[in-house]
Amino acid sequence: MIEPTAYDRVIAAVRGEPPDRVPVIPQITYTTAQLTGVGLVEALHSPEKTAKALLAGQRELGYDAIYAGWESSFNLLAEAMGCSMRYPDDDVPQVTGHIVQGSSDLDKVPVPDPENAGRIPIHLETVKLVKRKVGDKVPIFCYVPGPFTLAGQLCGVNKLMIATIRDTQFVKDLTRITTEASMRYVEANIAAGADVIVAADPTASSSLISPKMFKTLALPCLKEVLSVAVKEGVIPSLHVCGQTTPILELMCDTGAKILEIDHLVDLGKAKQEVGEKVCLQGNIDPTDLLLTGTPKDVEQAARNCIQQASLGGRFILSSGCEIPPAAPLPNIRAMVNAAVRYGKYE
Numbered sequence: 010m011i012e013p014t015a016y017d018r019v020i021a022a023v024r025g026e027p028p029d030r031v032p033v034i035p036q037i038t039y040t041t042a043q044l045t046g047v048g049l050v051e052a053l054h055s056p057e058k059t060a061k062a063l064l065a066g067q068r069e070l071g072y073d074a075i076y077a078g079w080e081s082s083f084n085l086l087a088e089a090m091g092c093s094m095r096y097p098d099d100d101v102p103q104v105t106g107h108i109v110q111g112s113s114d115l116d117k118v119p120v121p122d123p124e125n126a127g128r129i130p131i132h133l134e135t136v137k138l139v140k141r142k143v144g145d146k147v148p149i150f151c152y153v154p155g156p157f158t159l160a161g162q163l164c165g166v167n168k169l170m171i172a173t174i175r176d177t178q179f180v181k182d183l184t185r186i187t188t189e190a191s192m193r194y195v196e197a198n199i200a201a202g203a204d205v206i207v208a209a210d211p212t213a214s215s216s217l218i219s220p221k222m223f224k225t226l227a228l229p230c231l232k233e234v235l236s237v238a239v240k241e242g243v244i245p246s247l248h249v250c251g252q253t254t255p256i257l258e259l260m261c262d263t264g265a266k267i268l269e270i271d272h273l274v275d276l277g278k279a280k281q282e283v284g285e286k287v288c289l290q291g292n293i294d295p296t297d298l299l300l301t302g303t304p305k306d307v308e309q310a311a312r313n314c315i316q317q318a319s320l321g322g323r324f325i326l327s328s329g330c331e332i333p334p335a336a337p338l339p340n341i342r343a344m345v346n347a348a349v350r351y352g353k354y355e
């Protein structure tokens with residue numbers, strides 16, 4: 010029998026056909042800098058250095074996909090749309106100034122052309138370099154901004170939270186713009202080589218807004234963003250951080266074929282609730298386990314995840330959220346080994 014590629018394994022899991030084993034895809038980007046000795050900040054401006062680290066991570070640790078990117082898509086879009094940024098010497102850039110103070114500012118918010126705006130071309134070049142190297146053997150995941158969270162970047166999260174109660178029209182008008190921006194960004198990422206588009210919407214978490222607000226203010230925008238992936242024939246995925254148990258069904262309604270589930274969610278219950286219709290991906294604690302735990306702790310947690318959610322396929326072993334840059338690589342290795350050891354489908 011021909012050994013399936015990582016790509017075959019992931020596609021089977023998404024389609025609900027049991028693969029040879031549970032695919033394992035840690036949400037890892039700049040942690041891979043540890044393998045090439047490249048500085049986290051230095052790599053920000055170099056597609057070659059970023060791609061080299063990302064490729065080394067997959068090659069050396071043996072996981073089943075590459076998250077092609079370095080800093081968050083929110084930073085790239087927020088900067089391209091006019092927010093001011095701070096560039097620390099030892100960390101990724103941070104948004105410092107919000108471009109939208111109120112409704113009267115909405116006219117001046119641009120929908121950027123990803124091929125030419127800010128530092129987005131650096132990101133797109135990284136995706137192309139990774140794709141050129143792995144071809145169709147290893148799927149490429151690209152994060153794109155959830156419009157609700159991107160709105161929070163443009164006007165400030167506090168202002169957005171207050172507006173969800175006092176001025177929903179403002180939220181709708183602003184997310185109209187961020188939805189357009191995100192859709193164009195999706196198209197550019199697909200053109201560069203993305204196989205899976207992961208809409209990340211941390212501010213739409215049930216830790217921050219009610220399920221009702223998710224349904225009216227975040228879901229319709231996510232649906233539009235992910236529809237671009239569907240139209241282009243790539244896999245739509247959704248990442249919402251923190252507690253999302255109350256919105257699992259609604260997350261499926263976005264059209265996502267994969268739900269990235271954070272460690273606060275009971276994976277077994279999620280499997281029961283939506284495991285028949287969507288591929289679940291998660292959910293090892295990125296901080297308490299992958300950053301500060303031991304390989305033994307990670308192995309045990311990975312084994313638990315596999316027991317709770319692998320039955321019948323539609324499961325990808327992963328971290329609950331993005332892995333911190335300083336997470337020890339032996340912990341990532343332990344996670345991959347656990348999928349190989351305990352994740353076989355007979």
Ligand SMILES: [Zn+2]
Binds near residue numbers: 248249250329331
């Ligand atoms: Zn997250």
